[in-house]
Amino acid sequence: MSNEMSNNGVVVSESSAPLPAGVTLPIYMDNHATTPIDPRVLDAMLPYFGKVFGNAASRNHVFGWEAEQAVEKAREQIAKLIGATSKEIIFTSGATESNNLAIKGIAEMYRERGNHIITQVTEHKAVLDTCKKLEKQGYRVTYLPVQADGLIDLEDLKRAIDDKTILVSIMYANNEIGVIQPIAEIGKLCHEKGVIFHTDAVQAVGKIPVDVQKDNIDVLSLSGHKIYGPKGVGALYVRRRNPRVQISEQINGGGHERGMRSGTLNVPGIVGLGMACEISGQEMETEAKREKELRDYMKAKFEKALDYVHVNGNMDHHLPGNLNMSFVYVEGESLLMGINDIAVSSGSACTSATLEPSYVLKALGLGDDVAHSSIRFGLGRFNTKADVDYVSDKVIDVVSKLRELSPLYEMVKEGIDLSKIEWAAH
């Protein structure tokens, strides 16, 4: 789901009804794409844009020391959130870089041991495209399928591991459908087989408990801007013991980050990422419960008011703030157009040249028509019950109107089997 899908840029005609108390338009409910920065995070960062400007690698003066101290504090804050030690945290520009560094760095480092990598089809493009590039360089990649609920089958993984497998990369939680993979079991299996386990945990860290020890994770990617921190900063956890994981650097230079990632550290960004981790850790339990209640409330409202709606992804293993819902017989982009004072994402990709709907939804076995009808709601820290009421009421209203317009809905209501019609594909 591309970000440009989330807002159609149309000026909405003024609604005649007064806004409910506590609602400010537009409403942001696309927190898997990015999150607004928490004011506490911003406050922590501001000094490092001004007075405290030193280079954390400057060893000979107080400016450098202050910057280094701030960086090391952030390293501790991040490590604490995921059960790691601070020496195991490498700063990067974000999760895309972390995923690239992890996968390419491990592939290169362990090339003599093997050339086989296992991932799965609903990964983020930062993982999939990295693997595709490695395939061109002679690596063998297995893309595990997912089941209809979005989870991989551990038996598939077991069967896929062979004596040339060096790396398994499976995301912690999916950015579109919110499903949480059986990470601890995957990690256990990898350790039994002596395979390194990397997870893209961008959507999970700070939202649900993530512990690299309990979850048997060797390498983990995380990002600042998904947890109310700044954009342009992320981290990679690299296990130092049991087993010690080594990574070939992908950026050469001054040997920063123990040689794994050269480049002057983004001190304000790192401070923000650290603070974002600390706040997320402190508030996780209450916040997850709050978001899950709002999510379930919204889901129940849709299911009560509308027919032909269904959720995508296993709801028992699910991010608290995620709801991916198909409003069948209504095309997603037209739905977004009707709710353009609300920022959400659509599984439709009608604006792209390929007209292909979401590959994640298709991997679940959803037909293209249903994938085109799917909306991702991403609840976050700053969404209120009033937001959820406004959004759900508006979506119900627009879906109802568009179904009055939908020939498919009319045909289904008349008992016509749409699969029996010979559609002229265009």
Next chain:
Amino acid sequence: MAYSDKVVDHYNHPRNVGTLDKSAAEVGTGLVGAPECGDVMRLQIRVNPETNVIEDAKFKTFGCGSAIASSSLATEWVKGKTIDEAMAITNTDIVKELALPPVKIHCSVLAEDAIRAAIGDWKKKNNVAETATVAAAH
């Protein structure tokens, strides 16, 4: 992506939404597109058998805002036209009127197809031969 004012207007106030009795002799129905492509248009016309004038037109569309606007506009345009005049409407007319961007041109093509399919259905029902002008139009 920004929609033109005209697309937004048709989306907010679609013209001629509805269903005509498809079994009636004077009604022609065109159903084009496919659900898996994200666009299905159904356009129906009611034709006066004496004058060949399209006296009523209705549509229903599953698709993006541009698809809805293209079919809504198509019903507006065919109403009051003779069959031959309606056959002369092309997708480029629709693109121009609605200021559709290149990625949305297929919506206008689909609307043109829908008009032709509805007219074709009516002709078939009423044993009207496809005229030379029709054949050349495609």
